[in-house]
Amino acid sequence: MRQAVLRIRPPPSPKRPAMTDANTAPTAPSWRRAWELARPELWASRKTLAFGYLAGLIAVGALLLLPWPLKLIIDQVLSDKAPPAWLLSAREFTEAAGLPLDAVGQVILFSSAYLLIALAVTLAGSAEKMAGARVRERMVLRIRDKILGHIQQLSPGQYAHRRSGDLGLHILVDVQHLVRLLTKTVPLIIRHLLITLFTLGVMFIVEPRLAAAGLLIVVMLALLVRIQGRILRDRSRFKRACEGDVAGFTQECMKGMPTVRALTAEKPVRARFQQINRASLRAGILETAAAVNMERTMQALNGVAVASIMGGGALLVLHGQLTLGDLTVFIAYMVQLLKPVEKINDLASAVSRGLSRAELLSRIIEIPPDMRDGANARTLPSGAGLIQLRDVGYSHDKGETWVLRHIDMLLQPGELTVLTGPSGAGKSTLLQIVCRQLEPALGEIRFDGHAYTELTLASLRSRFAVMLQHHHLFSGPLRDALWLSERPVDEQRLWDALAMVDMSRHVRSLPNGLDTRLEEDAGNFSGGQRARLSLARALLLDRPVLLLDEPLANIDLNSQHIILDALDRIRQGKTCLAISHQAALRQRADQVLWLENGVISKPESATTMEAVI
Ligand SMILES: Nc1ncnc2c1ncn2[C@@H]1O[C@H](COP(=O)(O)OP(=O)(O)OP(=O)(O)O)[C@@H](O)[C@H]1O
Ligand SMILES: [Mg+2]
Structure with missing residues (x-):
């Protein structure tokens, strides 16, 4: 064991700045x-x-x-x-x-x-x-x-x-x-x-003389503990960083398990896992060695401290300058004094850790x-749900590259607008701008004639029922995943929403029905089922504007038709915008818009669009 400890090289850089995000470096x-x-x-x-x-x-x-x-x-x-x-x-x-x-x-x-x-x-x-x-x-x-x-x-x-x-x-x-x-x-x-x-x-x-001796010993001990403690702290920090690597990689392994299996990459992944683990093991041994060293020094010095007070005190008792009882009090106090000294490193590292985390x-x-409410922001009054975009521009990188340029768009109540275009054109970005999750750098958007910037965020956002492209379903009972609200919901509404996305038959066939537990990322449902649950969640909200990003992706033709019929029914009186590559959805649209290179155009003919998509 001793040899093993000696062979291990000390950490190259215990501070490991690479572990910290540059923006969050304390x-x-x-x-x-x-x-x-x-x-x-x-x-x-x-x-x-x-x-x-x-x-x-x-x-x-x-x-x-x-x-x-x-x-x-x-x-x-x-x-x-x-x-x-x-x-x-x-x-x-x-x-x-x-x-x-x-x-x-x-x-x-x-x-x-x-x-x-x-x-x-x-x-x-x-x-x-x-x-x-x-x-x-x-x-x-x-x-x-x-x-x-x-x-x-x-x-x-x-x-x-x-x-x-x-x-x-x-x-x-x-x-x-x-x-x-x-x-x-x-x-x-x-x-x-x-x-x-x-x-x-x-x-x-x-007894001032004995007290002065005690104080001197305590100060010396505190200094020694600080020096040795610094080594221990550096090694502990290094160990924690290594453990962070192990935890991070383990999380990736768990999430990526199906991919790893499908690619038969188990061996290389385990090799990486072992390599990261070995580094953590080495760091652990180094940390233990430092802790053992420190404990040894502390015990030895504690002994010296108590022995000095005991010896000095006994001499004073012999000379009649101290009573035996006083000596016992002194020794008890000396032990008491050494306790905070032993804790000095723990306390110092708890202080520096706490302060850096506060930072x-x-x-x-x-x-x-x-995005926040302006000083004069108003609550959006109830209205039809007419949305107008004028000359809207958006950039993810403060104007270096523009994802969207000069966007003009009109979304009318009772109408279904389908937005289509090549991958990476900016469709999802535009949808998030419409529901005010992203702020455009240029242009103006109005809801029933009211400028977005003059309305409170909460009142505006509460008008949209949204299905995002990368949807997330919370784990837990299915009914809770579908209804993200503190208000109770009528069970029949849940079944109706499930029926609209052709999921009610499947959920009814499950032994626990609406109480079926969703695993993490709804792993116990198929990709298409997950998409349909996410769509049902948006439909349940029953809000004046419906925004759907790829609502028919991964969904079979039969279910697509059921969803499209449901959309036809519920879009009466609602403003609907759907992003889709599906011809079936475009055919039912009141307006089809083509987005390419951040610019919107109306497709000249259905055939040119089919050719591009
Ligand atoms: N957070 C981000 N930071 C920087 N660039 C981004 C970010 N999100 C998206 N982009 C870029 O913005 C562009 C538009 O992305 P967006 O997701 O809107 O495309 P899309 O039209 O929805 O594509 P798809 O059909 O593949 O979903 C892409 O080039 C993308 O790389
Ligand atoms: Mg998208």
Whole structure:
């Protein structure tokens, strides 16, 4: 084992900047950002927090009292030292009451006092922990919700450059680190500081020379721990980065399992997996070696510290400058003082981790949504649903290349417009502009004569029922995947929507019907079934404008006809825009538009269109 450790080279660069997204690379960590991020949540939990702090203070006080009953037993009962004034009064009082405080009585008294103090330590400590845990859970939930709510306000271009797993980690793990910093680490640091100050204070009062020696040892130990801790921290960080690689690749392996099998690429994929795992294993051994080293040093130095106080104290006892009881208090306090020192690295790394995560979270929360309600935004009044686009232009890269140029389009209520054109022409982009998920760089769009920019986002977006090209179905019961609303829905409406997309027969044949559980990405349904469920979800919304991106893709001819008949029925009174390459849909359209190279034209003849598609 020793040889194995020696053969392993230390990490080339423990900081691994490549693991971090350039846009999210942490700058100087800042307490201000952490505070600002969590301030409303801390304020909301102020009562529980105050209770926790109070319990913590009681626990600290009781902890400091804990060695004193033993000192009194040693000095007053076992060594027969001159009793302090308060003990003399107590003896007089009990004698007057007919209960003289003899040796046995004193042992019972001091032992009971110890028991009470120990109980106070335990009860106050557990009350502090419970209060902290309650605040933490509540804060994690609220901050996660705040960040998810903020990301929901951003347009896709503002976060699409980040991996979704990375954003997920921010919401899950980073929030926990931040909350732990503010509700656990900071109180713990305050607690340790208080204990250290009080302990040293009492030690200096009882015997200044011994206290000075104790302080010197503690400072030396703290320095050593910091040096060794830095090595451990670097190696831990490297290990975590390696684990991130393993987790990321494992996730890809799981998602890509059918593709890997179909390509018979199991072996090369496993070889890559093993290679990444081996790196993680090496990093783990290095981390353990550093931890073992540090523990060894700590134990040795702890021994030196306690032995020095014990030896020095015993000499002072021999010279009559210290009582035996004082010595026991000193040794107990010394052990107490060493505890925060042992924790100094954990605390330091929790602080730096918490602050850097706060930095990352702030960067997300500080991204201003590029679409938001203007100061004078109005609610869209109910109306027919006439949509007009005038000279609309859109660019994904701030004008370097234009996906859409000079788009003029009129979508009329009661009409079905079919938009078609080559792949990559900008059709899906245009659909997202129409439902105000993307903001055009140029031009103007009006809904029933009202300019989009003058309307509130919520009131405008709530007029559209949309089926996107890359649809997502949430896992869980089918009825919940179809109806994404807090309001309850009549079961018959779900069946009607399923019938419109020719899915009701299949769902009725399933043993659990509408309660059938969808796996992740609806993996237990076929590609065409998934598309039809997604279409049913849009139809269920029953909104004035229906926008469908490739509603007939992957769907057999028979089901296509059922869907087309349903569309004919429901489009009465609705404004419909469908993107499709299917002739069947174009034949039923009131208007067909051709989009190519970002420019719209009306197709000259059906034959030219068939030739191109
Ligand atoms: N987030 C993005 N960032 C940069 N470019 C993008 C982004 N999304 C799409 N594009 C580019 O914009 C162009 C239009 O894409 P869009 O998805 O609108 O095409 P489409 O007409 O719907 O194609 P298809 O028929 O294949 O679905 C494409 O060239 C595409 O590469
Ligand atoms: Mg598309």
